Amino acid sequence: MKIVQAFKKENLTWNYLTDKIALKNPLVLVFANRLLLEDEAFLKEIKKEFPYEHIIYGSTSGEIADTNVLDNSAAVTAIEFEKSSFIIKTGNILDYDKDAVALGKSLYSSMPKENLKHLFVLSEGSFINGSALINGLEDAIDSSVSITGGMCGDDAKFEKTLASYNENPKEGEVVLIGFYGETLEISFASYGGWQPFGPERIITRSEGNILYEIDGHPALELYKKYLGEKANELPQASLLYPLNVTPPGKEDALVRTILNIDNENQSMILAGDVPLNSKVQLMMASVDGIANGANLAAQDAMRNRKTKPSLAILISCVGRKIVMDQRVEEELEEVKSVLDSKTILTGFYSYGEMAPFFGSRICQLHNQTMTLTLVSE
Incomplete structure (x- = not known):
């Protein structure tokens, strides 16, 4: 070669x-x-x-x-x-x-x-x-x-x-x-090398790679509460706080970043699937x-x-x-x-x-x- x-x-x-x-x-x-x-x-x-x-x-x-x-x-x-x-x-x-x-x-x-x-x-x-x-x-x-x-x-x-x-x-x-x-x-x-933090929640409404609800609450609304002032910088700010998603029946978790947000229906569009009833946590990382x-x-x-x-x-x-x-x-x-x-x-x-x-x-x-x-x- x-x-x-x-x-x-x-x-x-x-x-x-x-x-x-x-x-x-x-x-x-x-x-x-x-x-x-x-x-x-x-x-x-x-x-x-x-x-x-x-x-x-x-x-x-x-x-x-x-x-x-x-x-x-x-x-x-x-x-x-x-x-x-x-x-x-x-x-x-x-x-x-x-x-x-x-x-x-x-x-x-x-x-x-x-x-x-x-x-x-x-x-x-x-x-x-x-x-x-x-x-x-x-x-x-x-x-x-x-x-x-x-x-x-x-x-x-x-x-x-x-x-x-x-x-x-x-x-x-x-x-x-x-x-x-x-x-x-x-x-x-x-x-990866990222670490999950905060409470583990459940995805209660999703379709393909669109996340609508977590624990029965609008996903974007809940996510913005975690981000605080950084919510104004979405979707770029989501790169620092991705989601750790464990599909039902699976042991291996997948990390999902947010490609875009929809303020009208309070949803988030992710790079890949976020199956219904998956466990989900926020993540963060050190250098x-x-x-x-x-x-x-x-x-x-x-x-x-x-x-x-x-x-x-x-x-x-x-x-x-x-x-x-x-x-x-x-x-x-x-x-x-x-x-x-x-x-x-x-x-x-x-x-x-x-x-x-x-x-x-x-x-x-x-x-x-x-x-x-x-x-x-």
Whole structure:
């Protein structure tokens, strides 16, 4: 596997973190600020520097290039597989009347199945139900195929997200990468480091990813009482106080951040499902707790691997970035300390992360986690 990585800020030259070499038919991942992805001149600069056939774009809440956390930039990683292959499919949630399950089913059905080993999802992040998308992808999936990925970001603006494959990035797009190969080894993990606090309550009214009532009270009203003065800063303030949701009959809790609020009916729109009768608590985090969570995620992802990873795709939540602030690169350094020093790190800060729980192959939508996908041939 050969990898070339560089990043560029607007009006500045390219900064290469690896040797600049020509590649054969690489997979090119472009994680960039949303405003830059709307700039056609900037997109032309990317294509001129990386004149390849398979370019995937995704907007972010911060770009990851090795142990650097970047803002207002494009981080580009081009990967040439020597023994493996990939196939890319796309769909747009707006073409499915925002039915994420239907979109997921369609994307998976279009992907060739022979020797398929892993699926990586790069999804629109501003209005899609990530849980429903995963449910659609996994509806008829072979148990040997794993799924990881993330939802695009837009800093902390929550205005819109963009993604695409070989086109100008657009809203509503979901990109699915299928990885194939006998010698391909892909492992993954997800871990948070946030702690629940306050009373444990019950979700008494919800529909999909919309939360209406907690303990019989309007959800938004109750949430605002907890936030106090910070309620005026919603939905951004919710990144600091996500919800810990344990579905009925489940032991593993899922963290949910709020994508938007509806003051009229006092509801909250979350990144993934919040099932009826789930237990729910508020969460908070410390910088040290988040950094330690990244370390634990890396340890889990490295567990039982046969080969050292050449590439690590890191999807971390924008909420973690906001809490860590100037110390945000510490979580990347924690990951790097566990992985091989030669492993190339790429990725972005997101509105949602996708990976199974440790020891499982059933994908889940997470929030406020560090999620890793480790790749080698």
